[in-house]
Amino acid sequence: MAKYKHIVVPKDGKRITIKNKKLNIPNNPIIPVIEGDGIGRDIMEATRRVVDAAVKKAYKGKKRIVWMDVYAGEQANELYKEWLPQETVDAIKKYVVALKGPLTTPIGGGFRSLNVSLRQLMNLYACVRPVSYFRGVGSPVVHPEKLDVVIFRENTEDVYAGIEWKKGSKDVKKVINWLNKNMKTSIRTDSGIGVKPISVTGTKQLVRKAIQHAIDNKLGSVTLVHKGNIMKYTEGAFRDWGYELAKKEFRRKIVTEDELWSKYKGKMPKGKVLIKDRIADSMFQQVLLRPDEYDVLATPNLNGDYLSDACAAQVGGLGMAPGANIGDYIGLFEATHGTAPKYAGKDMINPGSLILSACMMLDYMKWDKAAVMIRKSLQKTIDKKTVTYDLERQMKGAKKVGTSQYATNIIKNMR
Numbered sequence: 355m356a357k358y359k360h361i362v363v364p365k366d367g368k369r370i371t372i373k374n375k376k377l378n379i380p381n382n383p384i385i386p387v388i389e390g391d392g393i394g395r396d397i398m399e400a401t402r403r404v405v406d407a408a409v410k411k412a413y414k415g416k417k418r419i420v421w422m423d424v425y426a427g428e429q430a431n432e433l434y435k436e437w438l439p440q441e442t443v444d445a446i447k448k449y450v451v452a453l454k455g456p457l458t459t460p461i462g463g464g465f466r467s468l469n470v471s472l473r474q475l476m477n478l479y480a481c482v483r484p485v486s487y488f489r490g491v492g493s494p495v496v497h498p499e500k501l502d503v504v505i506f507r508e509n510t511e512d513v514y515a516g517i518e519w520k521k522g523s524k525d526v527k528k529v530i531n532w533l534n535k536n537m538k539t540s541i542r543t544d545s546g547i548g549v550k551p552i553s554v555t556g557t558k559q560l561v562r563k564a565i566q567h568a569i570d571n572k573l574g575s576v577t578l579v580h581k582g583n584i585m586k587y588t589e590g591a592f593r594d595w596g597y598e599l600a601k602k603e604f605r606r607k608i609v610t611e612d613e614l615w616s617k618y619k620g621k622m623p624k625g626k627v628l629i630k631d632r633i634a635d636s637m638f639q640q641v642l643l644r645p646d647e648y649d650v651l652a653t654p655n656l657n658g659d660y661l662s663d664a665c666a667a668q669v670g671g672l673g674m675a676p677g678a679n680i681g682d683y684i685g686l687f688e689a690t691h692g693t694a695p696k697y698a699g700k701d702m703i704n705p706g707s708l709i710l711s712a713c714m715m716l717d718y719m720k721w722d723k724a725a726v727m728i729r730k731s732l733q734k735t736i737d738k739k740t741v742t743y744d745l746e747r748q749m750k751g752a753k754k755v756g757t758s759q760y761a762t763n764i765i766k767n768m769r
Contacts, residue, residue: 358441360425360433367420370450370719372683377450379719381417386424386445390455392693394427397705398455400761404705404728405712407765412724422449426468427457438468443475446686453715454688455708458695469679469688470516473509478679478686479556480563481507481655483662484714490736491670492748498668501645504573505665506564507658509679511556512588514655518548552588552654554595561596563680564652565604568627573649576600578631579657592654593631600629634661641665666690673703673744676710678718687715701756704742706732709764727768734767735760 367384370377389398402421409417424442431437446452459467472478483505487498495501519526521544529547533539541547561578568576578597582590600608604627611630614620622628632640634657640648641664653661666675672691679686689708697703709728716725736745739752740763746754755763 358445359439361422361441361445364420364422367422369448372450377683377719379721382420383451383719384420384422384449385715386422386442386449386452388424388426388442388452388454388457389429390689390693391427391429391458392456392695392698393703394455394457394693396697396699396701396703396757397689397708398453400705400757401453401708401712403761404709404764405716405724408724408728408731408768409716409721411768412721412727417721424452426454426472438471443472446472447476447684450683451685451715451719452687453708453712454686456689456691456693458693470514472686473679474515476681476684476686477510478681478684479509479559480680481505481509481658481662482563482567482678482680482714483507483658483666483675483690485662485665485669485675487669488674488733488736490739490749491674491745493668493670495642495668498670501641501665501668503641503645503648503665504567504650505658505662506560506567506650506652507662508552508556508560508592508653508655510655511551511553512655513548513550514659515549515551517551518546521546550585550588552592554591557592557595557654558599561599561652562603564650565600565608565627565629568650569604569607573627574622575628575630575648576650576652577637577648578629579634579637579651579653579661580631581634581657582631583633589634589654589657596631596652597629637661638664641668662690670748671744673706673742674710675707676714677707678711678714680718685715685718687711687718701758702743703757704744705757705761706742709761728764730769731764731767735763738763738767 367382368380370379370383389395424445426438426442430439457468486502519529526547530541564576578593580589580593582593608629609626666672675690677688677690688711691707713725713728740755741752742760743754746752
């Protein structure tokens with residue numbers, strides 16, 4: 355057993371292992387958990403209660419999660435004098451599946467995003483964000499129930515690689531001078547510079563994951579979302595490499611949109627997944643005007659960030675939007691919103707995003723029965739209109755409750 359400085363490994367749990375390229379889940383898996391900053395404590399406590407209750411009820415006490423606290427963000431800085439200790443990364447790698455609350459990232463300066471660091475250090479290349487509607491939640495659109503998509507966002511490169519130089523610095527002057535002299539560009543000397551890498555490797559591992567998800571879940575289409583009409587050698591290449599991967603590795607299971615019309619006269623053959631692509635700005639229209647035509651979206655990093663939040667807005671906001679960072683095997687499941695420090699400790703915030711992320715975690719572990727139970731109970735709680743303030747203000751006749759009471763109500767409504 356590994357020795358850690360501040361992490362205490364529970365004696366009554368077992369590790370998740372990888373066997374024959376699949377996760378081997380014991381009945382008492384140790385799950386590392388990062389509480390998070392700001393509202394993290396409130397929503398993580400609520401989420402753990404809900405998950406524990408669902409697992410106990412679904413499996414009649416034969417299964418349970420053994421939580422193991424690991425540290426990042428403000429808590430880590432207090433304990434280790436650093437924001438992301440190596441032993442936290444090591445623990446998540448060793449125990450394979452983890453749950454995470456929101457972490458602080460300053461805007462404009464200071465340390466880089468801890469979320470991005472975690473993704474890059476463990477090659478969690480797929481940011482997976484399902485967006486679907488819970489009946490009764492307030493929405494700015496007429497038919498929010500038509501939107502039911504899973505966004506696979508590339509997670510480790512694009513502008514999020516963090517390769518940039520500050521305006522006026524020695525390094526940025528070198529970069530600008532070299533580009534202007536050797537590449538015949540005309541970049542203004544008062545610019546900041548960022549580099550946008552998009553690789554064959556990053557693209558194909560992301561698109562592979564997206565197509566496999568569509569096949570496994572019997573979904574109709576995967577759409578490659580890109581701005582390839584302008585950025586031809588990065589986002590345009592993302593599109594081309596995506597189609598190339600689909601045809602090479604999934605030939606018998608997919609049909610491209612071109613083939614749909616040239617070979618099948620627009621009639622989709624049974625049991626196949628349609629591979630298509632859309633320009634990013636057009637896609638923002640499509641999810642509003644024709645959302646039911648899309649099942650899985652595969653995107654470069656920045657497009658996926660924008661698009662997932664825009665989709666979440668249609669179904670009640672980020673409080674109802676789960677997320678996960680997934681590599682070949684490691685899965686780090688997280689709330690998709692920020693730390694909201696002004697609400698910290700006030701027992702106000704909607705824990706829905708983290709609860710639904712924990713449902714994704716249970717699905718990943720093949721503990722689907724507990725995940726389904728939580729989702730049904732969450733819908734029943736919303737039906738009864740006893741919700742946190744963010745949902746209450748959008749719902750006529752709703753009663754406002756705090757974070758902890760909301761969790762209690764979800765547990766009471768479990769069947």
